[in-house]
Amino acid sequence: RVKAEGRNALRVFDNELDAIVQARRMLEADLRSALSLGQFELFYQPVVDLQSGAVRSVEALLRWRHPVRGMVGPAEFIPLLEESGLINPVGDWVIEQACRDAVAMPGEVRVAVNVSPVQLRNRSLLGVVSPVLARTGLDPRRLDLEVTESILLERDAALLDDLRKLRDLGTQIVLDDFGTGYSSLSYIRMFPFDKLKIDKTFVDDLGRSDEADAVICAVIGLTKSLEIVSTAEGIETEDQAILLRAAGCMLGQGYLFGRPVPLAELCFEPRDVIRAA
Ligand code: C2E
Ligand code: MG
Ligand code: MG
Ligand code: MG
Numbered sequence: 028r029v030k031a032e033g034r035n036a037l038r039v040f041d042n043e044l045d046a047i048v049q050a051r052r053m054l055e056a057d058l059r060s061a062l063s064l065g066q067f068e069l070f071y072q073p074v075v076d077l078q079s080g081a082v083r084s085v086e087a088l089l090r091w092r093h094p095v096r097g098m099v100g101p102a103e104f105i106p107l108l109e110e111s112g113l114i115n116p117v118g119d120w121v122i123e124q125a126c127r128d129a130v131a132m133p134g135e136v137r138v139a140v141n142v143s144p145v146q147l148r149n150r151s152l153l154g155v156v157s158p159v160l161a162r163t164g165l166d167p168r169r170l171d172l173e174v175t176e177s178i179l180l181e182r183d184a185a186l187l188d189d190l191r192k193l194r195d196l197g198t199q200i201v202l203d204d205f206g207t208g209y210s211s212l213s214y215i216r217m218f219p220f221d222k223l224k225i226d227k228t229f230v231d232d233l234g235r236s237d238e239a240d241a242v243i244c245a246v247i248g249l250t251k252s253l254e255i256v257s258t259a260e261g262i263e264t265e266d267q268a269i270l271l272r273a274a275g276c277m278l279g280q281g282y283l284f285g286r287p288v289p290l291a292e293l294c295f296e297p298r299d300v301i302r303a304a
Contacts, residue, residue, distance in 0.1 A: 055107055057093065062117055066092050069124050070287035073298070074139070074258060074280045077272040080297040084137035084171060086280065087125040088287045089117075109145045118146045119155060126163040126170065133295050139171035139201060144178050153189040156198070168197030171222065176208030179218060187218070194219050204260075206246065216253065223250050225276070227261025233270050244274045251275060268300055 061067060071085040091099040108114040122140050129138035142152070152172070160167050172193065178186065190200050199221035206226045215223075225246055232239035243259075250257040259271045262281030271279060284298045 051107070054104065055111055058091075058104060058107055058111070058113055061091055061093075062113075062120060066094075067117065067120065068092055068289065069121065069128065070289055071128075071138075071293050072280060072287040073285045073293070073295075074278050075284045075298050075300065077259075077268060077276055077279045077300075080300050082136055082295050082297065083278060084139050085132070085293060086139040086173070086287075087121060087128075087141070089121055089141075105143065109143055112145070114143050114145050115150065118143060119159075122156060123159050123163065126159050126165040128290050129165050129169055130163055132293075134169075136295060137169045137171050137199070138165075139173055141173045141203065144175065144181070147174070147178060147183070147186055148181075151189055152186065153192050156193060157196075160196075166197070167193070170198045171201050172198060173201040173203040173224070175203050176205065179208075179211075179214040190219050194221070201258075202255075212249070220253075220255055222256040222258055222278075224258045224260050224280075227281075230259050230261045230267055230271070230281070233267050240270070240274075243271075243276075247271075247275050265300065 068090045069087045070090050071087060073082045074084045074086060075081060076083050089101050089105070091101075091104055093099050105114070108117055122142075125138050125140045129136075132138070146152070146155075156170070156172070159165075160170070194200055200219055201222040201224060202215070202218070202220045203224050204226045205223050206229055223246075225243065229239070229243050229246070233243060234240065247257050256278060257276045258278040258280060259267075259276050260280050262268050262271065262279045262283045264283060267281075268279055268283060279300075284300060285294065
């Protein structure tokens with residue numbers, strides 16, 4: 028009896044697995060045509076100076092307008108794009124669209140683009156980015172490229188060289204989601220980072236315990252001594268913004284200052300964020 032039940036459970040599990048695999052296949056098939064059907068859109072979220080409230084940059088965040096599912100967020104489809112290799116053509120589109128959009132933004136505002144580690148494998152980032160800059164006419168000094176800690180593990184000399192060359196053009200290299208990976212602090216020094224984004228999970232813990240506050244202060248201290256600009260992600264409350272500013276964090280991003288919105292709805296006015304300290 029136990030055995031029979033075990034078999035039944037397995038069968039149910041099997042069926043569920045089939046359903047998941049099937050759903051993934053359908054999603055992937057839809058993804059294959061999404062680019063040519065023009066279903067991808069870029070939303071933009073402001074990054075503000077925590078002292079002055081000025082909008083310093085906007086981050087391009089990919090959205091998929093699915094005919095049936097409606098607006099789909101990147102968490103649901105970026106992994107699929109990465110596994111299927113579709114991230115390369117889609118990522119190229121993102122870079123081009125963001126640069127095109129940025130040309131029409133106020134000249135002092137930078138645009139930040141997320142780059143997947145898969146896009147950096149077997150391809151030259153410089154080879155992708157420089158023709159786009161030439162085509163769109165965007166000043167390379169207005170572009171930020173956001174990469175995650177996983178690239179620190181791939182000790183890729185060609186990539187490092189590309190990052191240095193881009194940096195020479197004035198494009199800034201940003202370490203995104205800092206603290207969620209497992210990078211050794213010594214690696215950070217080897218890469219030419221201009222900015223570091225402290226992950227939202229740290230910001231969420233702010234003010235909850237002395238230990239959490241100490242960790243974030245230490246990270247901000249590290250950026251200062253490495254002469255890297257610190258950005259805090261996922262700021263939702265004024266208290267978080269005040270604590271971060273007091274700790275010396277330079278830039279902030281989060282719903283407090285504005286959610287990701289379509290280009291047409293983007294507001295470049297300084298945020299009147301922070302009550303006098
Ligand atoms: P990310 O680069 O760390 O982007 C920040 C994410 O945090 C965005 O989620 C943003 O909407 C969200 N966020 C910002 N402020 C707040 C806040 O105050 N509260 C909360 N709860 N969330 C906030 P989104 O747009 O869903 O993007 C998720 C991730 O998908 C991004 O994380 C990035 O890793 C990836 N992604 C987005 N667009 C692209 C893209 O064009 N290419 C690649 N390769 N990855 C992308
Ligand atoms: Mg990012
Ligand atoms: Mg991030
Ligand atoms: Mg994040």
